[in-house]
Amino acid sequence: MTIPDFQSLLLPVLKASKSGEVRIGDVIALLADDLRLTEEERSTLLPSGVQGMFANRVHWAKFYLIKAGLVEATRRGHFQITEEGRKVLSNSPDKITIEYLKRFPVFREFRAETSSGKSADGGDGVLETSEDILTPDETIRQAHRQIESELAASLLLRVRSGTPAFFEKVVVNLLFAMGYGGSGADIARSLVGKSGDGGIDGVIDQDPLGLDRVYIQAKRYADGNVVGAGAIRDFFGSLDRFKASKGLFVTTSSFSPAAKETTDLLSKRIVLVDGQQLARLMIRHEVGCRVAETLHLKKEDEDFFE
Incomplete structure (x- = not known):
């Protein structure tokens, strides 16, 4: 039940x-x-x-x-x-x-x-649905999920409306926010700078010393224009030319089932990030957004009343 x-x-x-x-x-x-x-x-x-x-x-x-x-x-x-x-x-x-x-x-x-x-x-603050009435805790969290969902859609729309160069910069900024690479001053250096330079849009150090690198492909596609298996194979070939062992393929749309299957079969480690996951990561790491307000939820201190 x-x-x-x-x-x-x-x-x-x-x-x-x-x-x-x-x-x-x-x-x-x-x-x-x-x-x-x-x-x-x-x-x-x-x-x-x-x-x-x-x-x-x-x-x-x-x-x-x-x-x-x-x-x-x-x-x-x-x-x-x-x-x-x-x-x-x-x-x-x-x-x-x-x-x-x-x-x-x-x-x-x-x-x-x-x-x-x-x-x-x-209403009086208790959220009613067709099945039940949520507790205040659940009401708050449901409202939070809705706000984040709307923010994700807005961020994705803004990224899609920008230039390909801007999208590449967003991806590199996100990786720096997630702890990859060195300092913020290295962001510009991480961008290849020329669209389609060997099929690679950016290179970022996976550690501060640059002992290992992640090669990036960023495809700014409209919603519904999915990335197919051919684009994954092309990216794999680009990694091979750079003698790279791992890559990150990011798109503002989504990946076809064939593209995901192809990724699993290839010998190099390629991570796929679609538009929905990209927006969630931007929110989590505050790239393109910021905290507008903080609410503190408090409860009784049972020890105080003993």
Whole structure:
């Protein structure tokens, strides 16, 4: 089964506390067993790589139950059901949702306090999809992915609209940002300077001493104009003439299946980078873009309250 959204976990988390104080870690393990989650589902991490997705959703379910007054925190990592929570269970609800929690005044007050950060569509900050409602953590990360996706498309468009020489410079700048070569002063020297000079557009040192070099081919193609196997074979021939053992082929479009297969069969190491990967690398290493704003996500310091 798929990992349940946090709304589906509201009722199970409440039921898990019906006998008294419980530890959140034990509840996570209990619910994972009850739901028969696989090891893969239990170990699936959030994009941050810090916390498991299922554990995160259980924590958020507990958080909203606390805000509705159905459970209360007792000590670090522990909580217990309240009298209001017992009343809810006595009515045997089929499911508890955010909409269900809105019947409790304390929860409505909490939502009113946080609704100042309304979303662009006038919502209350919880992102609704056709399948579930995401946790705030997931909402933030989904929005971040969307922003980066739009930035990648914009960067790729700008690179495609530039000259071939500009594209070659972008590739070399990216490699320097990734730690290849020497200093920024070596960027101009790394460009061959003459389009089609032996089929090589740039040469960059793989180490500061220049003991090993990477030869670059950069093809500024429009979207849909894929790089075929012939271009890969030509690049291989150019590497052979320079007695080079490795090369980097970068394009603003994509590579055909035949081109990828040809690369795997050749005796020299050739790495292919298509337009989508190029844009992602530019964002990661801040080439052609920069940090506009930094948001700090904070959480309670449990040690402080002990």
